[in-house]
Amino acid sequence: MRDKIHVVADPGVALPTCRETARATVDLDAITANVEVLRGHAGSAALMAVVKADGYGHGLLPSARAALRGGASWLGVAQLGEAMVLRDSGIHARLLSWLHIPGSDFAGAIAADIDLSVSALWSLGEVADAARGLGRTARIHLKVDTGLGRNGAFGDDWQGLLHAARVLEVEGLVRIVGIWSHFVYADEPTHPTVRRQLELFGQAVREAERAGCDLEVRHIANSAATLTNPGSAFDLVRTGLAVYGLSPVPSLGDPQSFGLTPAMTLSADLAVTKRLPCGQGLSYGHQYVTTQDTTVALVPMGYADGVPRNASNLGPVSVAGVRYTVAGRVCMDQFVLDLGPTSTAQAGDRVTLFGAGESGEPTAQDWADATGTISYEIISRIGSRVPRVYLGGPR
């Protein structure tokens, strides 16, 4: 393993003078390497690193920069505010923002050279008005709903949106650079909806071209599709989870099997260890009762930090290379472990909730499995009280 350099603690985090009780350590070199691996899967398609939701909890700017070092040429975000932060921080890569509400600052976005997704006539109108006011042309990606039933224009609405956008393109207010969509079952590559969505996507692209669009990028693939369905890459893949080194298709393979390395390690320092007798209940509601005289330890992280409360009696951790399970309820700021009668653990010892799994520690996928969710939620829900600490990055 390479030497890891501690570069920077996220300056956005409060309580900077205190010793941190817990931290999410992010290996920026892993993000860079994951992007390189994903580019290999994407063939000739360009790669958009999706850095929404604070880089899936890893930190927006450090993640974005690490992904660009790996060869991402686009960055994708859900919200305009996220795109503005990236641009204001001096990032020059192409940026696409895709989830907007009426009254969004489209003028600011166009002035900042941000590509905008358009899914409906209202947003087409607002984007065109903003472009007219600025005397500029807005770059837009028309989103077609090929069956997800979420964002995008569906059925006849698609034709209406396309033709209205073409009129504005001829006027010079917008330039339709992309047609795009999103899968329902990207994580089940053989699901019949995948083929159906690809047919409808191809049809939407042909309609756009027939209407006179000169498209730069057609894109539908997320991480799962990029890893399992090379035929869906088109001109651009939008990879999120895999950039951070987690498997979007855990039933088909773990991160290592795809050449990916999980970037985040979530750890804390034990606050207390103490002896308790057999038969002692632990934490609220005494949902766990000791079965022998034992040593328990207090972990200073709770659901306010993103540890799921339904991990009570289920969440896996490791202390000094030994696995334990959360004992009793997860509280807002803390939870308890039963370390057994022979443990010599002390306050201040490190407890790892999850990491890459290379040293036998649990993974974010283990937490997802234990709590009935997906690894996306485990990493993106980590609270703002947990400082992000970075390893690697530019020398």
Ligand SMILES: *Cc1c(COP(=O)(O)O)cnc(C)c1O
């Ligand atoms: C979040 C998101 C992605 C990235 O998805 P992953 O499964 O994390 O790769 C791609 N496209 C859209 C529209 C998204 O919202």
